[in-house]
Amino acid sequence: MRGFSRAAIVVGLTMTLGTAIAHADGSGNPAPVSSDDGKYMDKNGNPTFKIGKDGTVDWYTYIGYLRYAGNCLQCHGPDGLGSTYAPSLVAALKTLSYGDVLQIVAGGKKDVSTSQNLVMPALGTDKNVMCYIDAIYVYLRARSDGALGRERPDKHEPRPAGWSKYEDSCMGS
Amino acid sequence: MLRCSTKVLLTAGLLLSTALATTTVRAQTDLTKMQANASDWVMPTGTYDNHRYSALDQINTSNVGKLQVAWTFSTGVLRGHEGGPLVVGDVMYVNAPFPNTVFALDLNNDGKILWKYEPQQDPNVIPVMCCDTVNRGVAYGDGKIFLHQADTSLVALDAKTGKVVWSVKTDDPSKGATGTDAPMVVGDKVFVGVSGGEFGVRGWLAAYDVKDGHQVWRAYSEGTDKDLLVDPEKTTDLGKPIGADSSLKTWKGDQWKIGGGDTWGWYSYDPKLNLIYYGSGNPSTWNPKQRPGDNKWSMTIFARDPDTGMAKWVYQMTPHDQWDYDGVNEMILADLTIDGQQVPALVHFDRNGLAYVLNRDTGALISASKYDPAVNWTTGVDMDKSSPNYGRPTVVQQYSTEAGGEDVNTKGICPAALGTKDEQPSTFDPQTNLFYVPTNHVCMDYEPYRVSYTAGQPYVGATLSMYPAPGGTNMGNFIAFDASTGKIVWSDPEQFSVWSGALSTAGGVVFYGTLEGYLKAVDAKTGKELYSFKTPSGIIGNVMTYMHDGKQYVAVLSGVGGWAGIGLAAGLTDPHAGLGAVGGYAALNSYTELGGTLTVFALPQS
Numbered sequence: 001m002r003g004f005s006r007a008a009i010v011v012g013l014t015m016t017l018g019t020a021i022a023h024a025d026g027s028g029n030p031a032p033v034s035s036d037d038g039k040y041m042d043k044n045g046n047p048t049f050k051i052g053k054d055g056t057v058d059w060y061t062y063i064g065y066l067r068y069a070g071n072c073l074q075c076h077g078p079d080g081l082g083s084t085y086a087p088s089l090v091a092a093l094k095t096l097s098y099g100d101v102l103q104i105v106a107g108g109k110k111d112v113s114t115s116q117n118l119v120m121p122a123l124g125t126d127k128n129v130m131c132y133i134d135a136i137y138v139y140l141r142a143r144s145d146g147a148l149g150r151e152r153p154d155k156h157e158p159r160p161a162g163w164s165k166y167e168d169s170c171m172g173s
Numbered sequence: 174m175l176r177c178s179t180k181v182l183l184t185a186g187l188l189l190s191t192a193l194a195t196t197t198v199r200a201q202t203d204l205t206k207m208q209a210n211a212s213d214w215v216m217p218t219g220t221y222d223n224h225r226y227s228a229l230d231q232i233n234t235s236n237v238g239k240l241q242v243a244w245t246f247s248t249g250v251l252r253g254h255e256g257g258p259l260v261v262g263d264v265m266y267v268n269a270p271f272p273n274t275v276f277a278l279d280l281n282n283d284g285k286i287l288w289k290y291e292p293q294q295d296p297n298v299i300p301v302m303c304c305d306t307v308n309r310g311v312a313y314g315d316g317k318i319f320l321h322q323a324d325t326s327l328v329a330l331d332a333k334t335g336k337v338v339w340s341v342k343t344d345d346p347s348k349g350a351t352g353t354d355a356p357m358v359v360g361d362k363v364f365v366g367v368s369g370g371e372f373g374v375r376g377w378l379a380a381y382d383v384k385d386g387h388q389v390w391r392a393y394s395e396g397t398d399k400d401l402l403v404d405p406e407k408t409t410d411l412g413k414p415i416g417a418d419s420s421l422k423t424w425k426g427d428q429w430k431i432g433g434g435d436t437w438g439w440y441s442y443d444p445k446l447n448l449i450y451y452g453s454g455n456p457s458t459w460n461p462k463q464r465p466g467d468n469k470w471s472m473t474i475f476a477r478d479p480d481t482g483m484a485k486w487v488y489q490m491t492p493h494d495q496w497d498y499d500g501v502n503e504m505i506l507a508d509l510t511i512d513g514q515q516v517p518a519l520v521h522f523d524r525n526g527l528a529y530v531l532n533r534d535t536g537a538l539i540s541a542s543k544y545d546p547a548v549n550w551t552t553g554v555d556m557d558k559s560s561p562n563y564g565r566p567t568v569v570q571q572y573s574t575e576a577g578g579e580d581v582n583t584k585g586i587c588p589a590a591l592g593t594k595d596e597q598p599s600t601f602d603p604q605t606n607l608f609y610v611p612t613n614h615v616c617m618d619y620e621p622y623r624v625s626y627t628a629g630q631p632y633v634g635a636t637l638s639m640y641p642a643p644g645g646t647n648m649g650n651f652i653a654f655d656a657s658t659g660k661i662v663w664s665d666p667e668q669f670s671v672w673s674g675a676l677s678t679a680g681g682v683v684f685y686g687t688l689e690g691y692l693k694a695v696d697a698k699t700g701k702e703l704y705s706f707k708t709p710s711g712i713i714g715n716v717m718t719y720m721h722d723g724k725q726y727v728a729v730l731s732g733v734g735g736w737a738g739i740g741l742a743a744g745l746t747d748p749h750a751g752l753g754a755v756g757g758y759a760a761l762n763s764y765t766e767l768g769g770t771l772t773v774f775a776l777p778q779s
Contacts, residue, residue, distance in 0.1 A: 066620065069636035074304060074371065077743050078638065084253065084738030084767055085305050112296050116251065117271055121300035126630040150746045152582070152618070152638060171625050 025144050026096040038160030039134065046098040047134045049142035055154055057142070059163065062156035064139025067132040075120075079150040080143045086118065093144035101137055105129065131170035204314055204358060205444050207261075212720035214260045217310035217355035218598065219676075219717065221442040222506040225600035226677045227718045231725035233680030236776055237694045237703045243726060243775040245709075246284050248274060251767040253713055253734020255596070256310030256355055257674065258771060259318075260719035261332070266313065267771055270734070271299060271306035271323045277335060280721045284773075288335030294324045298346045301372060301629060304736040307353050307713075309439075309596070314358030315383040321352035321365045327381060329363075339386035343367065343379060348628045350374045357440040359449065359479045362389055366436025366451065370499065373431035373457040373632040378440075378475070380482060390482035394434030394453040394470050395420045401470065402482040409486045409536055411564045423467040423492075431626055432464070433457035434471035438501025438596055443517075446534055448476045448485060450506070450519060454499035459590075460621035460634030461575040467492040472500040474521060474529070476536060486536025491525050492565060495574040496550060496619060497590035497635075498525035503598040505608065506533055511540075511657045520656045522599055522610050524592025527554065527566070530656050538564055542659030544594075544652065545612055547587040547642035574619045574635070582620040582636075589617035589639040591670065591736060598715060602677035605697050607662055608654045609683045611671035614642045615649075615745070640745045646759075648741070651675070651685055651693075653700060663700035668759055672737040673729070674715025686712025686729050688737055689764040692772065710768025711761065713737055724775055732769040733761065 024030075030048045032040035038059040042048040050058040068080065075086035082088030093101070108122035123129040129136070142148035207213060208220045211228040219225045232240065248254065248269035258267040264287065265278040272294055277287040299306055302323060312319045317338055318330040325344040328337055343365060344350035349372020356365045362380040370376070376394035381387065392402035398417060405417040420429060434453040441450045453475070456468035472491040477484050491498050505520045511530070519533035526548030530539040541554040550573075551566040570576050577583035591613045599610040617639045624634035641648050649667035654660070673686030683697045688711045694704040711733025718727045744760030 066622065066636045069638070070622065070624070070633045071631055074631065074633070074739065075300070077739050078745070079743065081743035083740075083742040084734045084762075086739075088743075108300075110296065117296060117299055117306065119296050119299035121297070121630075123630065126627050127625045128627075128631065128633075171623065 025093055025141060026100065027098045027141070030141055030145055030147075037162045038157060047138050049138050049147060051142065051147050057148065057153040057156050058138070059157050059160055060135040060138040061142050061148065062153050063132060064135035064137070065153055067128070068136050068139055071126075071129050072136065080140050086120070089140050090143050093140050098137060102133065105133060127171050131167065213262065214258070214717045214719050215313055216259070216357065217256060217312060217715075218357075218439055218441065218503065221444065223439060223441040223503045223598065224505065224507070224603070225598055225675060225715070226602055228679045229718055229720055229725045230679035231720075232678065232682060232727065232776060234682055234696055234703060237680070237682045239776055240694065240704050240706070240727070240774045241777050242706070243773045244284055245773065246278065246771040248276070248732070248769040248771070250274065250732075250769045252732060252769065253305040253307045253738055254730040254732030254769055255307040255713050255715070255735055257715040257717045257730055258728055259311065259313055260721075261313050263721070264332070266311055266318055266332075267730070268308060268311050268320060269769060270308055270732070271302070273308055273320060273322045275311060275318060275320055275330065275335070277332070290330055290335045290337075292322055292326065292328065294322060298324045298351060301346060301349045302351045302353065302368070304739055305734040307735050309353060310355035312356040312358050312363065314363065315361070317383065319356045319358065319363050321354055321356055323351050323353070325350055325352045325367065327352070327356070327363070327365055327386065329383070329386060341381060341386040341388070344374070348372065348374060349630070354437045355439070357442065357449070358383060359442050362479060364440055364449065364479070366438075368435050368437040370433040370435040370454045370457055371631055371633055372629065373433060373626055374435055375430060375432055376435035376453050378436050378451060378477070380479065392477065392482045392484065394436065394473065395424070395429040395432045397421065401484070402477070403484045403487070408484045410488060412535065412537060415487065420469045423469040425465050428464050431457055431632070432468060432471065434473070436501065438499075439503040439598055441504045441506050442479065443506055443533060446517075447478060447480070448533070449479045450474065450476055450504040450533065452500035452502060452504065452521070454501050455494050455497045458624050458632050458634035459497055460579065460624060461493060461495040462579050462621060463623060463634065468494065472498065474500065474504065474519070474531070476533065488531060488536055488538065488564065490523055490527070490529060490566070493575065496525070496586060498523065498592055500524070502594060502596060505599065505601050507601050507603070507656070509606070509657050518656065520601070520608060522594045522608070524588070524595065525551070525566070526588045526593035527551070528654060528656060528659065540659050544610060544654050544661065545588065545614060545642075545650065547614060547616065548593060549585070549587045574621050579622050580620065582618050584618045585616060586619055587616040587642055588613060589615040590619070590637055591615055591639070591740065595672065595736060597672050597713070598674040600675040600677040600683065602683070602697055604679065604681070606655070606657070607697070608656055609675045609677055609685070609697070610652050610654050611673055611675055611685055612650045612652055613670040614645070614647055615639050615670060616642050639740060648745070651695070651700070653697075665695065665700045665702070669741060669761060670737055672713040672735065676716040676718060676727070678718060684716040684727060686714065686716060686731070688712065688733065688741065688761055690731055690733070692716070692729055692774065706774070708772045709770045711738070711765040727774045728771060730771050733765050733767060737761075
């Protein structure tokens with residue numbers, strides 16, 4: 001009886017904590033604590049999203065939406081929701097950390113068995129992906145945390161001062 | 174002396190060519206004869222003319238409602254199953270998506286496996302297969318079964334034993350080239366093309382010798398005249414010689430080398446004219462700003478001599494594509510009466526939403542009509558022969574992603590990149606003179622942006638979001654179309670895009686499958702639904718029919734996937750509906766799951 005109450009209390013606590021941390025994902029609490037030229041960071045230094053009350057998204061979330069659709073949608077489906085061909089990233093990012101995501105995107109992933117043939121290519125040399133990987137991550141993190149719906153972000157923060165220079169140097173011309 | 178040797182040589186040459194011609198003719202006659210036997214289904218397209226019509230009439234409008242499942246077969250692969258089986262005599266040949274297993278099934282013994290071929294392929298080819306690891310079928314000819322594997326190996330199997338007779342590599346998957354197409358055999362040659370438009374793979378069609386697999390010719394979609402296999406003086410475009418460097422002149426610098434124009438669709442053949450027909454796909458990248466020019470000969474219908482590969486005529490449907498409207502859909506060869514004139518027509522339902530009718534002998538353009546009223550990117554094709562834009566579609570500026578430019582979201586374009594129709598082949602019924610067309614009724618927003626090319630990596634360059642065409646929630650229609658008048662005769666709305674190849678029959682019944690997994694039979698005259706049965710998974714395969722032991726069967730592969738499975742699995746939303754409008758349209762994954770089953774139907778024993 002005593003043991004049971006204790007268990008119930010623990011469950012209650014966990015639930016309260018779960019509610020308090022509204023958006024916990026594979027990288028922890030996504031709340032932004034710092035920013036650098038339009039890019040927001042959580043308390044662990046991982047890139048994260050910032051979405052204003054009026055729906056204005058940070059630049060990285062916006063660019064991530066665009067680049068996701070150009071480079072990832074062909075397998076993972078619209079809005080990160082998965083397809084008949086590849087898993088949902090909205091679901092995957094609930095447990096994968098920023099580091100996990102970087103590693104999988106750069107190095108690829110294989111799950112080949114008699115029942116399935118899931119193969120993700122190593123995209124480490126693909127500039128269309130790697131130059132925007134933080135943006136893609138931030139976009140998917142916002143999707144996974146339920147902070148961003150399926151629609152295209154309507155309003156976004158202005159292009160950061162250093163963005164074009166960064167993009168040119170990364171993509172080459 | 175000189176004269177004498179020449180004469181001898183000439184005679185020898187003549188004899189040789191006569192001998193060759195005889196062999197070719199005999200082999201051709203074999204398949205030409207075989208395709209006329211309605212009991213069999215000897216090629217993926219049913220017949221060389223791509224009618225997908227069967228003279229079988231045991232199953233008809235009055236009894237189709239009693240259809241039952243006769244037997245089923247699992248391919249063991251849970252992926253998108255495009256294409257369909259062949260039947261040659263007592264044997265059915267069916268193949269699966271990657272790893273591209275091929276089975277020979279004994280129709281005398283409830284589909285017992287006579288032999289199985291399972292290639293060993295590097296799984297690294299999987300992620301370079303844009304939009305699922307599909308394969309659209311095997312071809313039969315010369316006692317062999319031909320398979321174009323994902324890794325671009327073209328393999329000839331002994332039809333009796335399944336043993337590999339020969340195998341050749343047709344392209345390089347490390348650069349994004351893959352094999353997904355169903356080969357076609359004509360005479361002593363087997364024809365294949367290549368996939369990879371989203372990886373900047375330069376398209377080609379090639380002929381290989383059925384005996385030993387040596388390449389006889391290869392014709393590229395882009396490049397020098399020699400690479401294209403065109404004669405600048407004799408090859409025509411809308412009746413005029415195409416001139417020198419017709420492709421090179423329409424690209425900036427060397428961009429044609431990674432220019433796409435892939436050839437992953439269907440091939441047809443006219444034995445009388447001795448011409449083969451096929452289309453080329455989108456130019457790479459999807460960002461039109463990055464590749465100025467008409468990008469010839471992407472998005473083009475080709476008519477070629479099967480023996481030499483030389484192009485007789487070409488016609489580019491969508492110059493300088495801005496929407497990913499690949500031109501690879503089937504070319505249906507039908508003799509039509511148009512304005513009282515008999516026309517040897519080629520009818521093509523293009524991704525761009527226009528149904529093209531051309532004279533298949535001369536390449537003359539007869540008409541181009543919208544086959545979905547939603548199509549809005551063009552007001553139509555300029556049919557004025559004296560116009561400098563003769564034969565070109567008039568693009569509506571509002572829907573031009575080129576005019577919109579990079580990093581601008583061009584909204585409300587119909588059709589979406591899926592096209593009004595994708596590869597799922599239509600059928601032509603010579604009894605009703607109607608074409609039955611599986612269509613998509615989906616529109617899109619399209620935002621192109623700069624991309625850089627890395628060999629073997631996706632080279633896409635656009636963001637797009639898709640949603641049903643305005644005014645409804647249905648994402649597809651199954652339509653009857655009169656190509657002589659350019660009019661839709663009837664249209665059956667479908668909740669999802671219709672992504673299954675259709676079959677018409679002498680019994681007055683037309684069959685198709687749906688993405689939810691239903692096999693449906695409708696009345697050819699009215700479109701009225703007469704039968705439906707839900708198979709284990711969504712259908713993106715093509716319906717076929719055959720006769721065995723005096724009984725007619727209808728068969729279709731189910732196994733959801735392909736572009737449809739990727740785009741529609743989670744359902745579409747309307748990006749213009751504002752915040753909160755989530756899950757506005759049906760999600761395919763509420764109806765079906767992965768699968769890989771052949772379902773064979775027949776009437777009950779009477």
